[in-house]
Each structure stands twice: as structure tokens, then as C-alpha cells.
Amino acid sequence: MTVLVIAEHDNVSLKSATLNVVMAATQTSKFTDGLVHVLIMGHKAESVVLAAAQITGVAKVIYVDGTQFAHGLAENVAAQVLTIAGQYSHVMFPSTASGKNVAPRLAAKLDVAQISDVTKIESSDTFERPIYAGNAIATVQSTDAIKVLTVRTTGFDAAIATGGAATVDSVAAVAGSRNTTFVGSEIARNDRPELTAAKVIVSGGRALGSNEKFMEIMTPLADKLAAAMGASRAAVDAGYAPNDWQVGQTGKIVAPQLYIAVGISGAIQHLAGMKDSKVIVAINMDADAPIFSVADYGLVADLFVAVPELVSAL
């Protein structure tokens, strides 16, 4: 049977997380002898539809247009997926804030379990997922007819964004919920790469001491490396960095080519979010900091001296 991928987008562009989910779906479809379809629920999202139809491996794109989908409200999105979910063996979402919001709602409506943060497809019904902040990996088998998954993007390569020629179908939209309304959002715009898709991430911890110092020390390093910026929970809680920069068990899961941890101790909750990075650099004053246990290159130094020095050496 066919695998359905729920696209992540902002009505303008397709988010790269969708590509990783298509890859997971393509791997799954090998076990089910099926195809991969992508569902786009949005408002005036034609450019997203065009992009999705070009992804290698996608046979069909299904587009649903309506103002009730403009902000991805879980009630409306889950109700829409529910109308077609029965035609699929698997429904896959990215493990992003929006995927995690909707997938369980859909699963409960279907009376099936939901499998979170899948990092490996073993067969059509068996999957790997990390538990306990990544300190253990569970292999789970689902007994349900429809498998509803969220896919951890770091577990799968991105499908190729071009080369495909999917057909496009439009389907009728369900009515929106009257009990939930979107009021507004504060989405920071900047020119940096997205945290979860970046090749290089520089991440700062509590040691930075203030928002001013965080930006003064970390921004030049990020600029030099064309990096995304991340932070520990302690730095975010203290207001040194925005919420959506948090890397970790309960923040973003990242796996860049290079992750530079500055003044971060390396609590298990932080390691959970970055220990699959290819190369990890840690700069910390305390030689016994646990971050050094996962670092490829460790430097025991005062960050306020070492980071500016690093910036000028790059």
C-alpha cells in the first residue's frame, strides 16, 4: 500500500524536513510495494505544491486549499488527513513542532498508536526510535493497520528535491474548527540557515552570562562559519537566546557536519539533541565537563578569550 507524507511548509516554501520524510517513506514503500504521496494542506500554497511535485520518489501530490489551513491548526489538519488516511498503510509527519502537534491527534482519531521520532525503518511494521533522551534505542513493532509516524529528520538523508514529476490532485477541504482561532505569531526572520538543516551550528550556554554577551561573542563566530545559532536550555531560560534556538531532548534535534559548543556543560538533555553531529568541538573552562566526553576536539579555555581568538584565526 501507499505511504502518505504530510508536507511541512509556510504556504510559500516547502520545508526541507519534508525531504527527509519522503526518504523515510521511500524506504518504507520498498516493504509495502507501494508509492509515496505527499499531502499539502495550506492556503494559496501553489508554490509549495510545485516544489513537492518535483521531489524524486513522489508519485502524487494532493493539495487542499483553505483559509482554515493557513496556520496549520491541529484540529483542522488532523480532520483533513483523517478523510484520506484509510487509503494508506503509513502516514508520516516530520518530527517538528507541527508534526508532533498533529500526528497524535490523527492517530487517536484512527484508534492507532503513534510512533514518535523514528530514526530507522526496519520493515513495514518495525521501527527504531530513541527513548530516555537517546540513552537507549527501542525497536518497536506496531500491530495497527495504519501506522502513524513522526520521522526524526536527522535519521534520514534528504530526498532529491528535483527530478520528480508527480501528478497533482486537489481535494475538497473539511470545515475548520470554530473552537480554535489563530491570533498571531512572532516568527524571527534572519538570514542564517535553519537550525535543523544547517551544516554548521555554533551553540552557546549559560556561561555567556547575558543576552548582550551571547550575541557579541557568538554572532561573529556564526558569521565567519555561515552557521546557524543554537543554545542550551539554561541560556534560553535566562533570556540570552530565543526559545527556538534550544538544542536538546526537548528542543531541536540537530546533526550538522560541525557543532561547536561554547560554555555548555553537556547535560544528558543537551547531548540528546546534538550527539549525532559529525564533528563536535567543545570549548569549556572545566576540563571535567561532560561535553568533552562526546567532543572530537576539546579545548579547555575561557570562552571570552578563545572564541574571539577563533574568529580571527578562521
Added chain:
Amino acid sequence: MKIIVPVKRVVDYNVKVRVRSDNSGVDIANVKMSMNPFDEIAIEEAVRLKEKGVATEIIAVSCGVTLCQETLRTAMAIGADRAILVESNEDLQPLAVAKLLKALVDKEQPGLIILGKQAIDDDCNQTGQMLAALADLPQVAFASKVEITDGKASVTREVDGGLETLLVTLPAVITADLRLNEPRYATLPNIMKAKKKPLEIVKPEDLGVDVSPRLKTIKVSEPPKRSAGIMVPDVATLVAKLKNEAKVI
């Protein structure tokens, strides 16, 4: 308005669990157990709503083994008025917990249910959204600010690019993110008082819920280990290594 707060008993967040050598699970014998940290935040939010006069009663609910009573006593020491234990030795997965909670929601008719966004043992991040689906209620997951006025909740939530605000009619389901509040510590007098607060025990059968697991755990294994790295003496060496050895810059 009543508020229900589901609280889960989990391995304490400071414990680094070990995988059992036969790969059957993680070893939780003799490790410290605590209330799931997000559930402390959920309870704290409910208590603040009661202190503001918005809520009249807070009911803490836990589903699991007899020892979850300890977690419920902690919830009552923070400020819950009474507690319900849905006692079961089964491996309770999020869908089963959501069904149990749905049955209690039908019975208690709360105006608000505040859960944690994620249990730090299974890392599922599902139960609140599932409960909202089963009870057909609006949901706001990952809340960082909650304001209640005129039968509606204005809730700010953490999303991937920043924050967004939704307005939902009550009753509704909210899941708490880290920055919703900073939970208070239970004081000794409140811990003593909590011992006398009512704690009701029910079984899944009493609620008419089938809690059989839908997912079978085939095995639990150690994550791949990173090979040991090296310490570099200075910034110049670091840059040279990144350029010539790791080739990442």
C-alpha cells in the same frame, strides 16, 4: 472550573539509565523516580490559576503502578486538591493513557486539562494531543503562556520558528512547555497536608478502557558510542585540526 492535571512517575531526569544486558529494556530497579518535570510545570500552572480565582479545584491523575501514589502526593503538596490513581501493572502507552483520561474527563467535566508536553522516559509527546482528539476538544500543545478570560484561553505556544498565540474555547487541552513557569518547591507543611488529601484508586476496567499495548518492544539497545576525541592545547591547533583532519571548515 475544575482542572485535571495528569502526572507521570518517571526515572528522575538526573539519572542516566542503563540498557539491560539482555536488551529487554532499561534497568530501573533502584533508580530514583520523580514526577515528570513537565508535569510539575503543569501542576504549577493549575495552582496559579486557582490562586487567581480562575480555577476552583485541581485534580491530579496518574496512571500506573501503586507507587504512583507518591507522585500524586507530590502533586497535592504543590497544590492539587485531590488525586485519582488509575492503577495498572500494564505497560501503559500514550493511547491507553489518553483513553483513561478521556473517561475521567467525561466523569469530572473539567474546564481545562493541563498535561506535560512530553514524558522524559518514553519521549513520546503524544498523550495530550490524543486526549484532545478522543474528547473532541481544542488543543494547544507546547504552551509557554496561558491566560483565561470569559470561557476562553489565550495560549502562547512554542513553535519551530518562534511563538504563536491561539484562542480556544473551554473546555480545552493544554500541554506545558519548559518556559510556562518555574514550579515551586513543596514545603514541609504542605507535604504533611497532602497526606490527608483524598486519593481515589480506580482500575482501567472500572473506566471500561482496554489498555492493551499496541506497540510491542522487540528490543532495547545501547545507542552507538562516539569514539573518543582529543584535547587540543590552543585555538591554533583547533583550527588546524578542523581544516586538515576533520576537513569541516
